[in-house]
Amino acid sequence: MKGLLWFLFLLFLDVAIPYGVLSDYGRITGAFIFWTVWGAIAVASIFFMTRRWGEER
C-alpha cells in the first residue's frame, strides 16, 4: 500500500511540477532536468520495492 501511495504521489508531481511551476521556465534546468530526475527516482523506487524478490522462497 505504501508503494501504491508513493507512486500516486510521484504521478501527481509528474504532472503538477512541469505544468505548474515550470510551465514558463524555458531552460534545460527546468522540465528536462525535472523529468530526468523524476524518472530516476521512479526507477530507483521500483528497484527498492523489488530488491528482495527471489530471497523469500
Added chain:
Amino acid sequence: MRFWVIFAIFLYLFVGTILAFVAKRGKSMSDLEEFFLARRTLGGVLSALTYSATTYSAFMMIGLAGLTYTGGVGSLGFELTYLAGLVLIVWFGPKFWEFGKRYGVISPAEMLGRIYGSERVAFAFALVCIIFLVPYSAVQLMGIGYSLDVMSKGVIPFSLGIVIAATVAIVWSFTGGMRSVAWTDAFQAGLMFISSLVALLFIVYKGFGGFGEFFGILESNYSQYLCVPGPGFFKLSTFLGLTVPWFFFSISNPQVSQRLFVPRSLKSLRNMLWGFLIFGFFYTIIVILWGFAARALIPSLDRPDLATPTLLSLPIVPPFIAILVMIGVVSAAISTIDSVLLTLSSMVSKDLFGKLPEDKQILIGKLSLFLLTGAVLIFAYMRPSMIVLLSVSSSAGLLSLVPAIIGAFYWKRSSERGAFWSIVLGAFITGVLFAFKINPMGLMPGIWSIIISSGIFVLFSLIFPLKRRERLKDGALREEGLGYTRGGLSGPDKG
C-alpha cells in the same frame, strides 16, 4: 555508399540468423512451452534484453524523435511516465510468473481464461490483441520499408524491404520460437542502444561542439520547447491522453506481459525488470536529445517523422553513422514484429484452438505464424487507411483488457461476464471513438477506454453475479490463484 548499406544489412541478417539457429541448437520444438516460452528457463539479462527490444520499436528513433521535434520536452515526460508504469510489474509480475509456472499457461489470454473459468474470455482477449496488433506490426514493417528505400537510395525499394523484413521476422521466430527471438532480440537491443548513442554523441560534438553549446542553443533559440505546453502540442489533455494508455503498456500488451512467464526464477524476473528499466531510462534520454538536436539543426521540417532521416542525411554525418542508425531502426522494428507475431500465434494456437491435442496446437501455432506474417505483409503493402488508425489506437484499444486483468487478481467479486463484456465493449467503443475522431469532454480515446471498460467491468460484475454452479467452478479457480499469489510474495511493501 550503396555497397556499404547492402553489406551492413546482409551482415546484420547473417549474424541474426546464425544466432537464431545457435539458440535453437539441441532443442526440440515439439511442445508449446518450449516453442513459445523457451520452457521458462531464460536468465535475467537475456530476459531484460528481449523485453527491451520487444518494447522499443521503430517508434523511438522515428516517432518519439519526431514528437520531441514537434512538441519538445513533453515527450520526455510522456516516455518516462511510461517507464514508471513498469511499477505495475511489482504487483503483477510475480502473479503472472507464478500462475504461469503453476498452471502451465502459455499466453496472458489463457491465464485470464483460466482465472475466470471461461473460454470466451480467453477468446475475446486473444481476438482483441490480434485486431489491434496486426496493424501495429504492419506499420512497423512499413517503417522498415521506407527507411531501407531512402537509405539505400532505391536499391532496396519499399516492397522488397518489407518482404525482406517479414521473411527475417518469420525465419527468426520459426527457427527456435522464443529462444531464437530472445537471442536475436538481445543482439538487436545492443544495436539499437549503441547506434543511437554513437549517433547522438557524434551529432552533439560535431554539430554543436559539445553538450554545453547544444543546451545553450536550445535555451537561446528554442526555449519554448523546454517547457510544457511549450509550442502548443503538449496541452495537458494531450499529455494525459498519451501517457495513460502507455502507463498500462506492461500489462495490457501481450507481447511484453507474456515475457513475465519466461524468466527461470523470481530473481531472474527481478533482474529482467531492473535491466529493462536501466536500458529504457538511458535509451529514452538519448532519443529525446536526438529529437532536440534535429529541432536545432533542421528547424523547418514539414513532417516531424522525417526528423531522423533528414538529420542523418546532413553532410556533417558520415555514412557509417547513418548506416549504423538505419540498422538500429530496422533492428528496433524487427525485434518488435517477430515478438508480436510469436505471441499472437501462441494465442491462436492456445486460445482460439485450445481444444485440440498439443501436437495439433503446435502445428496451428506454426501455421498461424506464417498466416499472421502474411497478413502483416499484405497490410503493409496495401496500406489501407484503416491500418494507421488501428495502429495508432492499439495502445488505447488494448487498455480495454486492463480492468479484467486487475480484477482477476485483486477483486474477488469480479465476474466472468464483467471480464468478457469489458473487453469486448471497451475495445469496440474505443475503436469507434478513434474511427470517428470523437473526444468526448475533450478527453482522448485512451482515457475513455480505461473509464468505459472499468465501468462495464464493475457494473457487469455487480449486476450479473455468477450462477451458483459457475461461481463454485470459477471461484475455486480464482481463489486458488489468489491464495497462491497472495502468499507473502508480491505485496508492493514487501518488495
